[in-house]
Amino acid sequence: MVKIEIITIGDEILIGQIVDTNSAWMAVELNKTGFELAQITSVHDDENHIIESLNLALQRADVVLFTGGIGPTKDDITKQTLCKYFDTKLVFNEDVYRNIESILINRSQAINELTKLQALVPENCTVIQNLVGTAPVTWFEKDGKVIVSMPGVPNEMKHVMSTEVIPRLQKHFKTPSIIHKTMIVQGYPESALALKIADWENALPENIHLAYLPNYGIVKLRLSGSSDDVLSLEFAINQQIDRLSEILGNAIVAYEDIPLEKLIGDVLAAKGKTLATAESCTGGFIAHKITSVPGSSQYFKGSIVAYSNEVKVNVLNVLAHDIEQYGAVSKEVVEQMAVNVRKLLKTDVAIATSGIAGPDGGTAEKPVGTVWIAISSEKETISREFHYGTVRLQNIERITQTALLMLNEIS
Amino acid sequence: MVKIEIITIGDEILIGQIVDTNSAWMAVELNKTGFELAQITSVHDDENHIIESLNLALQRADVVLFTGGIGPTKDDITKQTLCKYFDTKLVFNEDVYRNIESILINRSQAINELTKLQALVPENCTVIQNLVGTAPVTWFEKDGKVIVSMPGVPNEMKHVMSTEVIPRLQKHFKTPSIIHKTMIVQGYPESALALKIADWENALPENIHLAYLPNYGIVKLRLSGSSDDVLSLEFAINQQIDRLSEILGNAIVAYEDIPLEKLIGDVLAAKGKTLATAESCTGGFIAHKITSVPGSSQYFKGSIVAYSNEVKVNVLNVLAHDIEQYGAVSKEVVEQMAVNVRKLLKTDVAIATSGIAGPDGGTAEKPVGTVWIAISSEKETISREFHYGTVRLQNIERITQTALLMLNEIS
Numbered sequence: 001m002v003k004i005e006i007i008t009i010g011d012e013i014l015i016g017q018i019v020d021t022n023s024a025w026m027a028v029e030l031n032k033t034g035f036e037l038a039q040i041t042s043v044h045d046d047e048n049h050i051i052e053s054l055n056l057a058l059q060r061a062d063v064v065l066f067t068g069g070i071g072p073t074k075d076d077i078t079k080q081t082l083c084k085y086f087d088t089k090l091v092f093n094e095d096v097y098r099n100i101e102s103i104l105i106n107r108s109q110a111i112n113e114l115t116k117l118q119a120l121v122p123e124n125c126t127v128i129q130n131l132v133g134t135a136p137v138t139w140f141e142k143d144g145k146v147i148v149s150m151p152g153v154p155n156e157m158k159h160v161m162s163t164e165v166i167p168r169l170q171k172h173f174k175t176p177s178i179i180h181k182t183m184i185v186q187g188y189p190e191s192a193l194a195l196k197i198a199d200w201e202n203a204l205p206e207n208i209h210l211a212y213l214p215n216y217g218i219v220k221l222r223l224s225g226s227s228d229d230v231l232s233l234e235f236a237i238n239q240q241i242d243r244l245s246e247i248l249g250n251a252i253v254a255y256e257d258i259p260l261e262k263l264i265g266d267v268l269a270a271k272g273k274t275l276a277t278a279e280s281c282t283g284g285f286i287a288h289k290i291t292s293v294p295g296s297s298q299y300f301k302g303s304i305v306a307y308s309n310e311v312k313v314n315v316l317n318v319l320a321h322d323i324e325q326y327g328a329v330s331k332e333v334v335e336q337m338a339v340n341v342r343k344l345l346k347t348d349v350a351i352a353t354s355g356i357a358g359p360d361g362g363t364a365e366k367p368v369g370t371v372w373i374a375i376s377s378e379k380e381t382i383s384r385e386f387h388y389g390t391v392r393l394q395n396i397e398r399i400t401q402t403a404l405l406m407l408n409e410i411s
Numbered sequence: 412m413v414k415i416e417i418i419t420i421g422d423e424i425l426i427g428q429i430v431d432t433n434s435a436w437m438a439v440e441l442n443k444t445g446f447e448l449a450q451i452t453s454v455h456d457d458e459n460h461i462i463e464s465l466n467l468a469l470q471r472a473d474v475v476l477f478t479g480g481i482g483p484t485k486d487d488i489t490k491q492t493l494c495k496y497f498d499t500k501l502v503f504n505e506d507v508y509r510n511i512e513s514i515l516i517n518r519s520q521a522i523n524e525l526t527k528l529q530a531l532v533p534e535n536c537t538v539i540q541n542l543v544g545t546a547p548v549t550w551f552e553k554d555g556k557v558i559v560s561m562p563g564v565p566n567e568m569k570h571v572m573s574t575e576v577i578p579r580l581q582k583h584f585k586t587p588s589i590i591h592k593t594m595i596v597q598g599y600p601e602s603a604l605a606l607k608i609a610d611w612e613n614a615l616p617e618n619i620h621l622a623y624l625p626n627y628g629i630v631k632l633r634l635s636g637s638s639d640d641v642l643s644l645e646f647a648i649n650q651q652i653d654r655l656s657e658i659l660g661n662a663i664v665a666y667e668d669i670p671l672e673k674l675i676g677d678v679l680a681a682k683g684k685t686l687a688t689a690e691s692c693t694g695g696f697i698a699h700k701i702t703s704v705p706g707s708s709q710y711f712k713g714s715i716v717a718y719s720n721e722v723k724v725n726v727l728n729v730l731a732h733d734i735e736q737y738g739a740v741s742k743e744v745v746e747q748m749a750v751n752v753r754k755l756l757k758t759d760v761a762i763a764t765s766g767i768a769g770p771d772g773g774t775a776e777k778p779v780g781t782v783w784i785a786i787s788s789e790k791e792t793i794s795r796e797f798h799y800g801t802v803r804l805q806n807i808e809r810i811t812q813t814a815l816l817m818l819n820e821i822s
Contacts (some may be wrong), residue, residue, distance in 0.1 A: 013434075013435070013438070013451065014438055014448045014449070014450075014451065015438055015439070015442050015448070016434075016435045016436065016437070016438030016439035016440075016442065016448075017624065018435070019430060019431070019432050019435040020430070020431055020434070020435070020451075021430050023424070023427075023431070023453070024424070024427040024429065024430040024431070025427065026427070027424070027425055027426055027427030028426070028427035029427075031426050031427065037425045037426070037427075038425070038454075038455070038460075039425075039452065039453060039454055039460070039464075040424065040425065040431075040451075040452070040453040041450065041451070041452050041453075042434075042450060042451040042452075043449075043450055044449070049449075049450070053450075056467065180426070189518075189520050189526075190482065190483065190484060190525075191483045191484070191523050191524070191525030191526045192520075192523055192525075194483070194484050194485070194525055195523060195524065195525060201485075210486070211422055211423075211486055212482070212484045212486060213423060213428065214482070222428070224426075257428070277716075279695075279698075282699075283695075283698050283699050283701070283702025283703070283707075283711075284690075284694075284695030284696065284697070284698030284699040284702065284714055284716060285695065285699040286695070287690075287694050287695030287698075287716045287718075288693075288694050288695040288696040288699050288807075290694070291694025291695065291716075291718060291768075291807075292694070292803070292804060292807070294769070294770055294771065294803055295771075296694075296718075297718055297719065300694075300718050300719075301718055301719040301721060301722055302715065302716045302717050302718040302719060302722040302726070303695055303714070303715075303716035303718075304713065304714075304715060304716075304726075305688075305695060305698045305702075305713045305714035305715075305716065306713050307698075307702060307707075307708055307711050307712055307713040307714075308708065308711075308712040308713060310712065310756075310757070311712055311713040311756055314755075314756075314757075315713070315715075315726075315755065315756070344725075344726065345721075345722055345725075345726070346721070346725075357702075358705070359705055360705065360706075369517065386519070387517050387518070387519060388517065388518070389514075389517060389543055391543055391566060391570065392703070392705055393566070393703060394543065394566045396699075396702075396703070397566075
């Protein structure tokens with residue numbers, strides 16, 4: 001398999017000013033097209049460090065993809081460094097200059113000394129036009145290996161990767177096909193799941209690899225394989241999934257890698273059902289997760305975030321007497337919240353949460369992390385008590401995920 | 412300066428299943444506490460590759476921080492690899508076992524063979540308890556250098572970094588005192604702000620460094636200095652802040668680096684005022700941000716997430732006629748939402764949002780990214796129109812930040 005390494009150049013990532021989303025995108029695209037991404041390295045705009053990283057990467061990999069460090073300002077030195085590495089010099093490139101001109105005209109900007117410098121490219125490389133930005137892509141070859149330098153601006157990088165770099169790499173190397181299939185499993189902690197499927201896992205063929213990706217009450221199981229014969233690989237992976245499906249049954253809630261809120265939305269949309277939430281401790285986070293899915297207005301009507309007891313009583317019509325007697329974090333209250341929001345917002349199903357998110361506010365009887373979740377439909381209203389930790393945001397995320405899982409299980 | 416490298420272990424990043432947000436967070440924290448993050452390396456769960464990366468990192472840096480690869484399943488091999496590297500063996504640790512037990516009891520899970528394995532730790536290392544997860548942190552020292560292995564689960568990593576790893580590194584390396592002071596500036600784009608304060612910036616003493624951290628309508632200005640004489644450094648930085656304060660006046664909305672939702676919460680709590688939100692396009696995200704602050708129940712009563720027009724009319728009493736005439740994304744509707752939620756939830760102030768978050772759903776007249784935000788108090792109701800992009804989650808975040816800024820500006 002052709003091994004690729006990414007080297008990102010620039011201080012922004014190493015001081016945490018930006019999150020490196022480029023590499024994740026590139027990883028997905030490279031994997032899909034049959035390359036193995038073997039390492040990602042992030043280094044500063046420092047000549048020695050860049051050269052050292054390139055030397056090391058070329059010892060391990062067939063291709064090195066640089067992103068970043070090719071802007072027109074003084075701190076960007078990738079182009080100069082590559083010139084030094086490949087013992088060549090910068091020359092003026094007429095085509096690049098014309099591209100810069102047309103890009104800047106589009107942006108209503110005049111060309112200046114600095115942008116003009118972008119038309120200088122290393123003499124002994126293949127220049128690939130960047131049609132969405134002013135910094136060109138440069139492609140070098142050395143001892144059968146390929147080194148490409150690309151812009152770090154996400155949309156420019158994505159455009160040149162999709163339209164030029166990956167197609168050229170596929171042509172240059174003959175790449176095998178890669179298949180990943182992900183299943184989402186509910187109801188098993190990671191370790192219990194591993195024990196449950198140990199025999200199946202141990203009997204997996206050598207060319208199929210399993211990964212566990214646990215996340216708050218679900219575990220994603222990912223099977224990966226690579227082969228020149230894509231059809232028999234697909235057949236073999238599907239066969240394994242069928243076997244696993246026999247072992248785990250309904251615990252497998254999805255046979256694709258989608259967020260839970262999307263999974264639930266798809267089910268609701270397919271059944272033509274509508275949803276509302278009544279949230280106390282989750283403070284609107286469940287509504288946020290659900291509405292983060294485009295098109296969620298098809299099944300989500302809204303939420304009453306009843307953070308104060310007053311709102312629970314006045315808007316959600318929870319009995320004040322029950323809050324007094326059982327406390328806001330109780331079966332009685334959370335069930336009323338679920339039933340009443342369902343009626344108030346006229347939906348088919350509803351989720352309600354009431355708990356102590358922390359870090360303070362607990363009692364001996366109801367410590368921080370205690371939470372009640374209810375799911376209500378015309379047919380039934382079910383509630384459960386859970387106990388989590390004391391880290392507020394973690395609790396909010398866990399309670400949200402648990403509530404979505406309960407909805408998925410029940411509806 | 413003490414040099415640190417991060418090595419992330421695990422296939423998830425290299426196949427692009429997750430974005431490496433951990434490293435950006437760590438970069439910020441390390442920079443704040445006086446360390447230099449020199450490189451980030453992401454490698455697979457592969458023994459040779461992990462060892463090679465560690466060897467190389469130790470040639471360049473004083474500290475190597477591993478994240479990931481320490482779960483209980485077969486694919487996780489970091490612990491075993493470190494045992495091999497440090498020529499030691501795994502031993503059972505009673506304290507870790509008790510921590511695992513208490514974590515699992517909290518999660519209503521039974522301990523099993525695999526979770527029990529988490530209590531096995533390398534013999535010759537310092538074990539640091541992970542109070543929010545089952546995988547402990549291990550700390551090794553070799554030739555004056557420090558190697559730490561941490562969980563890759565973001566909240567676990569953040570918790571152990573903040574409470575244990577960074578304080579121990581500061582103690583171990585006797586780092587010089589670093590002072591960072593951050594101001595939050597509202598109302599200037601980054602470049603306009605830079606021009607406004609250019610003279611002041613150019614006259615900064617050499618040992619005081621300025622960074623611009625722009626984020627959706629605010630710019631954080633961070634002054635940093637390091638010195639063995641912490642008192643005179645503090646004096647010098649405060650002097651600069653006083654000068655800047657004369658230049659920028661009220662545009663500086665905070666003299667500390669706190670989230671906007673905390674800033675607003677502090678102001679509301681100090682004035683004894685209460686808040687509600689009525690959210691359409693933000694879908695509960697404003698309520699979530701506000702309730703992510705511990706103690707927010709003191710001033711936040713709740714929210715009506717009126718995602719469907721039906722809820723806007725039936726629960727928030729928006730005039731159906733106005734929705735028909737002006738559209739849900741209009742000055743008329745958003746102002747009614749704000750006024751009515753304030754009355755319904757009996758609060759002093761209220762925020763309302765209505766917009767088209769995208770990626771679809773726009774029209775020629777109201778393209779995706781169009782949003783109306785209103786702030787209502789007993790005294791007045793103010794609304795403004797904004798235009799953002801087409802990326803849904805980014806829009807939801809921007810609208811939320813803008814709404815909080817409007818509230819801060821007006822109240």
